[in-house]
Amino acid sequence: MNIEEIARRAGVSRSTVSYTLSGKRQVSPATRKRIQDVIDELGYRPNASARALAEGRTRTVGLVIPPAGKRLTHMQLDFVAGVVEAAARVDLDVLLSPSGGDHDRSFERMVFESRVDGVILMEIRLEDARIDRLREARMPFVGIGRPSDDEQMCWVDVDYAGLISHCVRHLADLGHRRIALLNRSPELLASGYGPAHRARSGFLQAAEEHRLQGIELPCGDDARSGQDCIARLLQAHPEVTGLVTVNEAAMPGVQRAVAEAGLRIPHDFSITGVVATHWAEDFRPALTAADVPADDLAARAMALLNERINDPATPARHVLLSPPVTLRRSTAAAPSRAAGDGVPGA
Structure with missing residues (x-):
């Protein structure tokens, strides 16, 4: 089942179906309902690659985690879970990518093969080469943590x-x-x-x-x-x-x-x-x-990243949390x- 068949059954053009799925143009409520009824009847799910081509977005964000061979701490796992939950609330998927040593190939593929719309970096070092790579790729990104020179970077962190x-x-x-x-x-x-x-x-x-x-x-x-x-x-x-x-x-x-x-x-x-x-x-x-408010940090990082994906020219913002003892x-x-x-x- 494809867009052309949906268009035929709904009695509309192929482009109208495409606009309905992508939201790029306004479609009348009556036409949208007719198309949606056909989609529901047929159980259609758009192919992710085709949708990415049509929308210019993958609707996927990357989360760069420490190397998978090392045991993550509970706090790190809380960050991962928080990002996944925050992404789901705005209908985004999350691609996990370990980095460090041999794992950097995964990071390079994710960034330079356009597999994601943006990236959240965890475990940031004071001098972090990954930040330079993301800037080189013009990839929107946000850090959970921050480098020593943080003025041009979006980040959330604990004080x-x-x-x-x-x-x-x-x-x-x-x-x-x-x-x-x-x-x-x-x-x-x-x-x-x-x-x-x-x-x-x-x-x-x-x-x-x-x-x-x-x-x-x-x-x-x-x-x-x-x-x-x-x-x-x-x-x-x-x-x-x-x-x-x-x-x-x-x-x-x-x-x-x-x-x-x-x-x-x-x-x-x-x-x-x-x-x-x-x-x-x-x-x-x-x-x-x-x-450490891991859920709050993750949600704020996801919100900042979504903001930068939608408008890459958004000025860098910094969120420093200091929970009470x-x-x-x-x-x-x-x-x-x-x-x-x-x-x-x-």
Whole structure:
């Protein structure tokens, strides 16, 4: 079944059927209904390639994710689900494309073979070659995250530096004088991964401002790495009483390491950070944290991308979200072993 047969049965021209399907020109309500009745009767579905040629659009957007061989964190999966849901609300499909290493061929095919109308980039580095490739292809795109030079790019992001600073201040207000940052993996830091570098910046600045001793711990994105990192920390620095984290995937291991050291959360050791909501609520005790609004970020990214697809000349827009730090039960006043414990040189 094709457009020509629909036109014959509806008693209209082929172009009228095409205009009805694409919405490019006005068709009278009576004619549109006659055509739609035939379509419904025959169960016609337009061929995607033919529709793309007719409309000049694929009605598909690309979502560039980390390499498929690596396990995605729950927060990353929340972003993926949020983008898919937001795209469905505006009748768009989503093509997932991993990037990084050998996977860059998938990214190149998606962009330069016109498989999508626009792209959402995840996991953006401070210096990110993919951004240059998208500009070269004149492909509309939006970032979940942002590079260091972000003025000409549309993006949505979480204020990691500001939120980590709030977490440090919260611990300082509770009397903690020696604290640590559980950051993302050494590999991500070396690659220039934006959230990890901004978390580090916010942590170090806030520690200096509040005259705290701050220790940074790069940590792999898994429970075993979290357990090993915290075990080493508590052995080398038993004076540390508070932890700030942006590494949600390591949290189960953090919990085990603290328990194995004979410490109780929050009586002996306080933990806070920036994580997805379900990680905070599933932690025991529930984690005091800034909950990353993944659904909201994804929906805003999709709205910005749709805007740029419809009008590529739209000025670049930036959305920086700073959710509140929700007080739960994983933080408390510094334990007596830290009472009156000043920072050397402070």
